[in-house]
Amino acid sequence: MTFSLDTENILTREAAETRSTLVSNTSYTLELTLKEHAAEYRGRCSVAFDYRRGGVAPLKLDFITKQIHAVTLNGKATEEYLKGDFAIYLNEDHLTEGRNTLEITYTSQFDNTGSGFHKFHDPEDSEEYMHTDFEPYDAHRLFPCFDQPDIKATYQLTVNGPSKWTYIHNALPEHTRTNDDEVTIAFKRTALFSTYLFALVVGPYTRWEERYNQIPLGIYCRKSLAKYMDPDNIFAITREAMATLEAYFDYPYPYDKYDQVFVPEFNFGAMENVGCVTFTEHYIFRHKKLYSEHLNRANTITHEMVHMWFGDLVTMKWWNDLWLNESFADYLSYFAMSKGTLFRDALEHMYARKEWAYQQDQYATTHPIAASARDTIEAFSNFDGISYSKGASVLRQLQYFIGDEAFRAAIGQYFRRFAEQNTTLDDFLSIMSEKSGIDIVAWSRQWLETTGVNTLLSRIGNGKLRIEQQGSAKNSLIRQHAIEFTGYRQSGVALVINETRKIIIDGKTAEAQLKPDTAFVILNTHDHDYVKVFYSNDALDTARRSLQTIEDPFARRLVWGSLWQMVRDNAFAPTEFIEMGIELATEEKDVSILNSHIIAKIKAIVSVYLTDDNRAIWMPELNTMARERLARPENSEQEQIIWFGLLLETALLPDELDYLHTLITGAESVASLEIDQEKRWNIIARLMACGHAEAEQLFSNEKDLDISDLGLKKAFMVQASRPDSTEKETCWQAFTEQSSRSTDFLRYGMKGFHWHMQKELLAPYIDRFFDAVEKVYTERDVHYAGAFGHDLFPHWRQTPDMLHKIETFVNEKGTNGSELPALLRKQLIEQADDLKRILPILEKQKGK
Ligand SMILES: [Zn+2]
Incomplete structure (x- = not known):
């Protein structure tokens, strides 16, 4: 041989x-x-x-x-x-x-x-x-x-x-x-x-220490960031998570200490090294953050801790079963948080994160949760919305299906049987079957071994609820779903709960008796299922009138989430979403819904789902709204962060940019809005990208003021934003040639490179992207290549010829013998899929 x-x-x-x-x-x-x-x-x-x-x-x-x-x-x-x-x-x-x-x-x-x-x-x-x-x-x-x-x-x-x-x-x-x-x-x-x-x-790390029972807990960050660290808060989250997990797993923490270290230039959110978890420094909050950002950090802290059992104590045999690590960590972190006192609404935020899974699962590149991994490169590509978020969601469905008692008993048994060993899917299934008395094989086939997401539609008539299940676009698979639904009656303009019930949907249709005065139904209450829920036109009318009267924030969140899925599927006009958002945003009392499901989606629509004509109409409108809302003295700090974000991303016309300039110079100020260092850099990048006359002066001053590593990186981002062909060329060289700069530094520049308003200047970088990208994926590490393929892809070019270009590139490389690197192929196919989704949405707007 x-x-x-x-x-x-x-x-x-x-x-x-x-x-x-x-x-x-x-x-x-x-x-x-x-x-x-x-x-x-x-x-x-x-x-x-x-x-x-x-x-x-x-x-x-x-x-x-x-x-x-x-x-x-x-x-x-x-x-x-x-x-x-x-x-x-x-x-x-x-x-x-x-x-x-x-x-x-x-x-x-x-x-x-x-x-x-x-x-x-x-x-x-x-x-x-x-x-x-x-x-x-x-x-x-x-x-x-x-x-x-x-x-x-x-x-x-x-x-x-x-x-x-x-x-x-x-x-x-x-x-x-x-x-x-x-x-x-x-x-x-x-x-x-x-x-x-x-x-x-x-x-020379700065250290804080405490104990949980006999276990020493440490928190570390580098000296220059110690002034921003909030160790009490992180210890409180750590202790609560440890207590909840030990009790739920009925298995003590398996190692003799637990350190959490915030390290510079980290590629992911965090990493579950045994007893020594590393975190990105983005979780050291240098400025005021939203509640949802605090919750996300707590979720990462808890997620990594779950891994001490799921992943570290019991480990998948090979990377095809990565989900045995990640799905459990992802779900049980939200679940454990919801049982504690600090973040009781965690499962609502898990719903927001599931958009990641739905998006990934509708790409041609999707894979079953129980994946394949021929090699370590494919293993890396499985760290995605399927292994994490879809897996988490499907485990939640399993827990609802077999009941929490059996689910929990199976987990405890799993640790006792397999401590310090490696496992496969079969090991997991046999324990779940054993403890629940239900044959889990059929469930596994439907949920773990197939791809795609089902859609549920409902109709109310003759005192009955009729549910229709649709297969996913790529296959026509119909699955068994265990869900709750909530029926509402109309009391004046308000919607009031009539009933919440469990129903099993087994087949294309299902029916349930309703109370006679039911006027509106929300499917998948409390989000036990992995499914998209769409609304009829009548239901949409009701939602527009009365959504804000529904008391339960989780229910309102589910409706907004559905509307967003409908926009993406071209079943609800993006402009209508914006109109509804503007109308209802003032009344939305839950700032996390306001942020994640209304304003973030409006921003995404403005950047991706509008024709240039519509963008020209809606951006000034939204900018005016943001400025008016910011001015209201009764706003909370949280709301101000949200409105400022919208103001920044919709500023384009001279007076809108001038207003940003007055905010940064302090010529104008807004109650409870602090223009902190991060906001300063973001304003300067925006002004620079838009060619504002004062941008260069501001930039030059700021570079002297902020000499932190983040300051240097943000400065590189601003430099890459400059509307100047020589500057773009210099940055492009830095991105494509070997450099002594760290991946993290270069990534900031990549984020500042492409702007909608610089289309003409950036036109040459469409071909240059395709000329360079294969070499980058072949010669550079996976993190660098991923940043290049994502951030330097010309997202702003949303035309049929761009779609054709990607497809030709992928197909030709596939046939002439030189295979594209697998991660690049995946990235490009997903970018083509995005365009296939966006183009018909833009086309529909042109007709009007
Ligand atoms: Zn993880």
């Missing part, structure tokens, strides 16, 4: 499955030496494992490094290995049947992509910070390992480095030896867990 080194940084499922039959009982002993102001670090890693002969190809250890200094195998120096760019290979003949110990000393470079071992320099105080981030396949950027979830191991880490730095790992320190400016910390050997959950965070 011939053997060739890997040409891509990838692990296939097949190779992983083979390897886990050969290797077992693995442990790592790792020593790292870190120095100040260095681009590199040294490592020594000893991997001990049992080996069972039977492979034919050499044994692969995943490993990316700059230089290997020495390798010893079973105590003897050896040169009998092959080193490729992404792995080191050992011939089976050199391995012992049974126990083996491989030791490698090496020098590696820090990463600047946010993943691997990322290093960050703080421009404000010149301090350095480092953190690891490995999911799904990056642990081997730090040390040689079997980098797959089902070869679980223990780790003993020792770090040598400057004593002024703090070192945070999955386990607590065992010995610390300080010698002047140098320190050596030997950590305790960890519990057994997968390589992607290993963590090390380093730097």
Whole structure:
């Protein structure tokens, strides 16, 4: 058999499955030496494992490094290995049947992509910070390992480095030896867990500590952000979540400490490393935030904590079952929050997040919740609205279907049976069947193994409710739905609840008896189901008149959510949505509904779903409304944030831009609206993009005022917004050529590059996007490529020829032998799908 080194940084499922039959009982002993102001670090890693002969190809250890200094195998120096760019290979003949110990000393470079071992320099105080981030396949950027979830191991880490730095790992320190400016910390050997959950965070972090029962809790952030941190608040959320989860799972927190570290330039919201969760710094609130933003942060805190059980203690065998991690974390975080006292309305916010799932599930690229993952690249692409949000929603449906008692009993049993092991879909299904007495296989087939979302329509007549179920657009699958519905009667203009009842919809239609005076029905009350609900014209008329009289905010939210789905499906005119939003926004008392379901949707409509003619009509109208609303002295701080957002995004005409200018200079002020640093940058970007005469002066001043790393990044965003062809060219070079800048820095520039009002200036960047994008996806890491493919795609070009261009690009690449990178293909197909959805909506407006 011939053997060739890997040409891509990838692990296939097949190779992983083979390897886990050969290797077992693995442990790592790792020593790292870190120095100040260095681009590199040294490592020594000893991997001990049992080996069972039977492979034919050499044994692969995943490993990316700059230089290997020495390798010893079973105590003897050896040169009998092959080193490729992404792995080191050992011939089976050199391995012992049974126990083996491989030791490698090496020098590696820090990463600047946010993943691997990322290093960050703080421009404000010149301090350095480092953190690891490995999911799904990056642990081997730090040390040689079997980098797959089902070869679980223990780790003993020792770090040598400057004593002024703090070192945070999955386990607590065992010995610390300080010698002047140098320190050596030997950590305790960890519990057994997968390589992607290993963590090390380093730097002069500020620390806050507390306890939950006997478990030490830590919160960390870098020095220059410590003034913004609200540790009391985060500890309160942490303690409440821990208590709720331990009680609900009937299984104690499985590790001996719980640290939460806010790290710079993080690619995701957070990462559930065992006992050492890392978070994006966007969760350190530098300014006043909306309630929904506080809730989202609490949700992330709780989500990561759920992972300590779902994911860390019990882990999916391979990435095709990623949902076993993410669906549970996503659902149980909202569910646990709703049982606590801090965020009782959490499930309403879960409904808002489900739009992510509905959107993803209607793309041609959708996949079943129980997905496939041929390799680690496909594994990465499964971190999407299906694995998280649809999975969460379907678990909520399961809980409603089998009852909470059985659901909960099954979860406890799952942990007791599979602690420290790996599981597959079948393990989950058999426990759910066992505890509920219901055969879950049929349920799984409908919900976990198929794609698409059903739509429900209802009619009221002759004292009956008739529900019609439609299959999803791509397949005609009809599913079994367990839902609640609420009937309302009309009392004057008000809608008053008549009844709320459970109904099982099993087939294309279902019927239920209604109280005779029922005038309006909301389906899927409390959002137990994963389904779209559409309204008839009559029901829409009732909603327009009386929606604000419905007392339950969750019910009002569901109606707004439906209206938005109807806009996207071309079943409700976007201009009518705006009209209704303007009419009802003043009376909406729940600011989260006002923000997420009315104003955010109006902003999305203005940017995506309007023809240029309609945009020219509606933007000034909305800007005027926002300015009037802002001026009302009775507004809360929360409302002011929302109205300011609308004011900013609809400002285009000279006097509208001038008004923004007066707000930033302080020539005008508005009650309870603070023009904080973030708002200042956003105003300057807007003025710059629109070519306002004062923009350059403001920009120049602001750069001197805000010297934080975020300030530098926002400045790059403003620079990219400048309506100037030379500037666009400079930025484009930065995006397409290798750069020493971090991914995070460049991402800010990408966000400032495209603007509706710069169409002519940006026209050349349509072709240039297609010329460059394949190379970026081939040569750069997945996070960078994803940002490029999303943010630099010319979204503003909404024409049939653009759709044709994408389709031709995808099809031609598919047929001439050079396959497009899978993630790029997915991205472009979704962008084409967006256009297929938008074009008929725009076409309909032209007729009027
Ligand atoms: Zn997660």
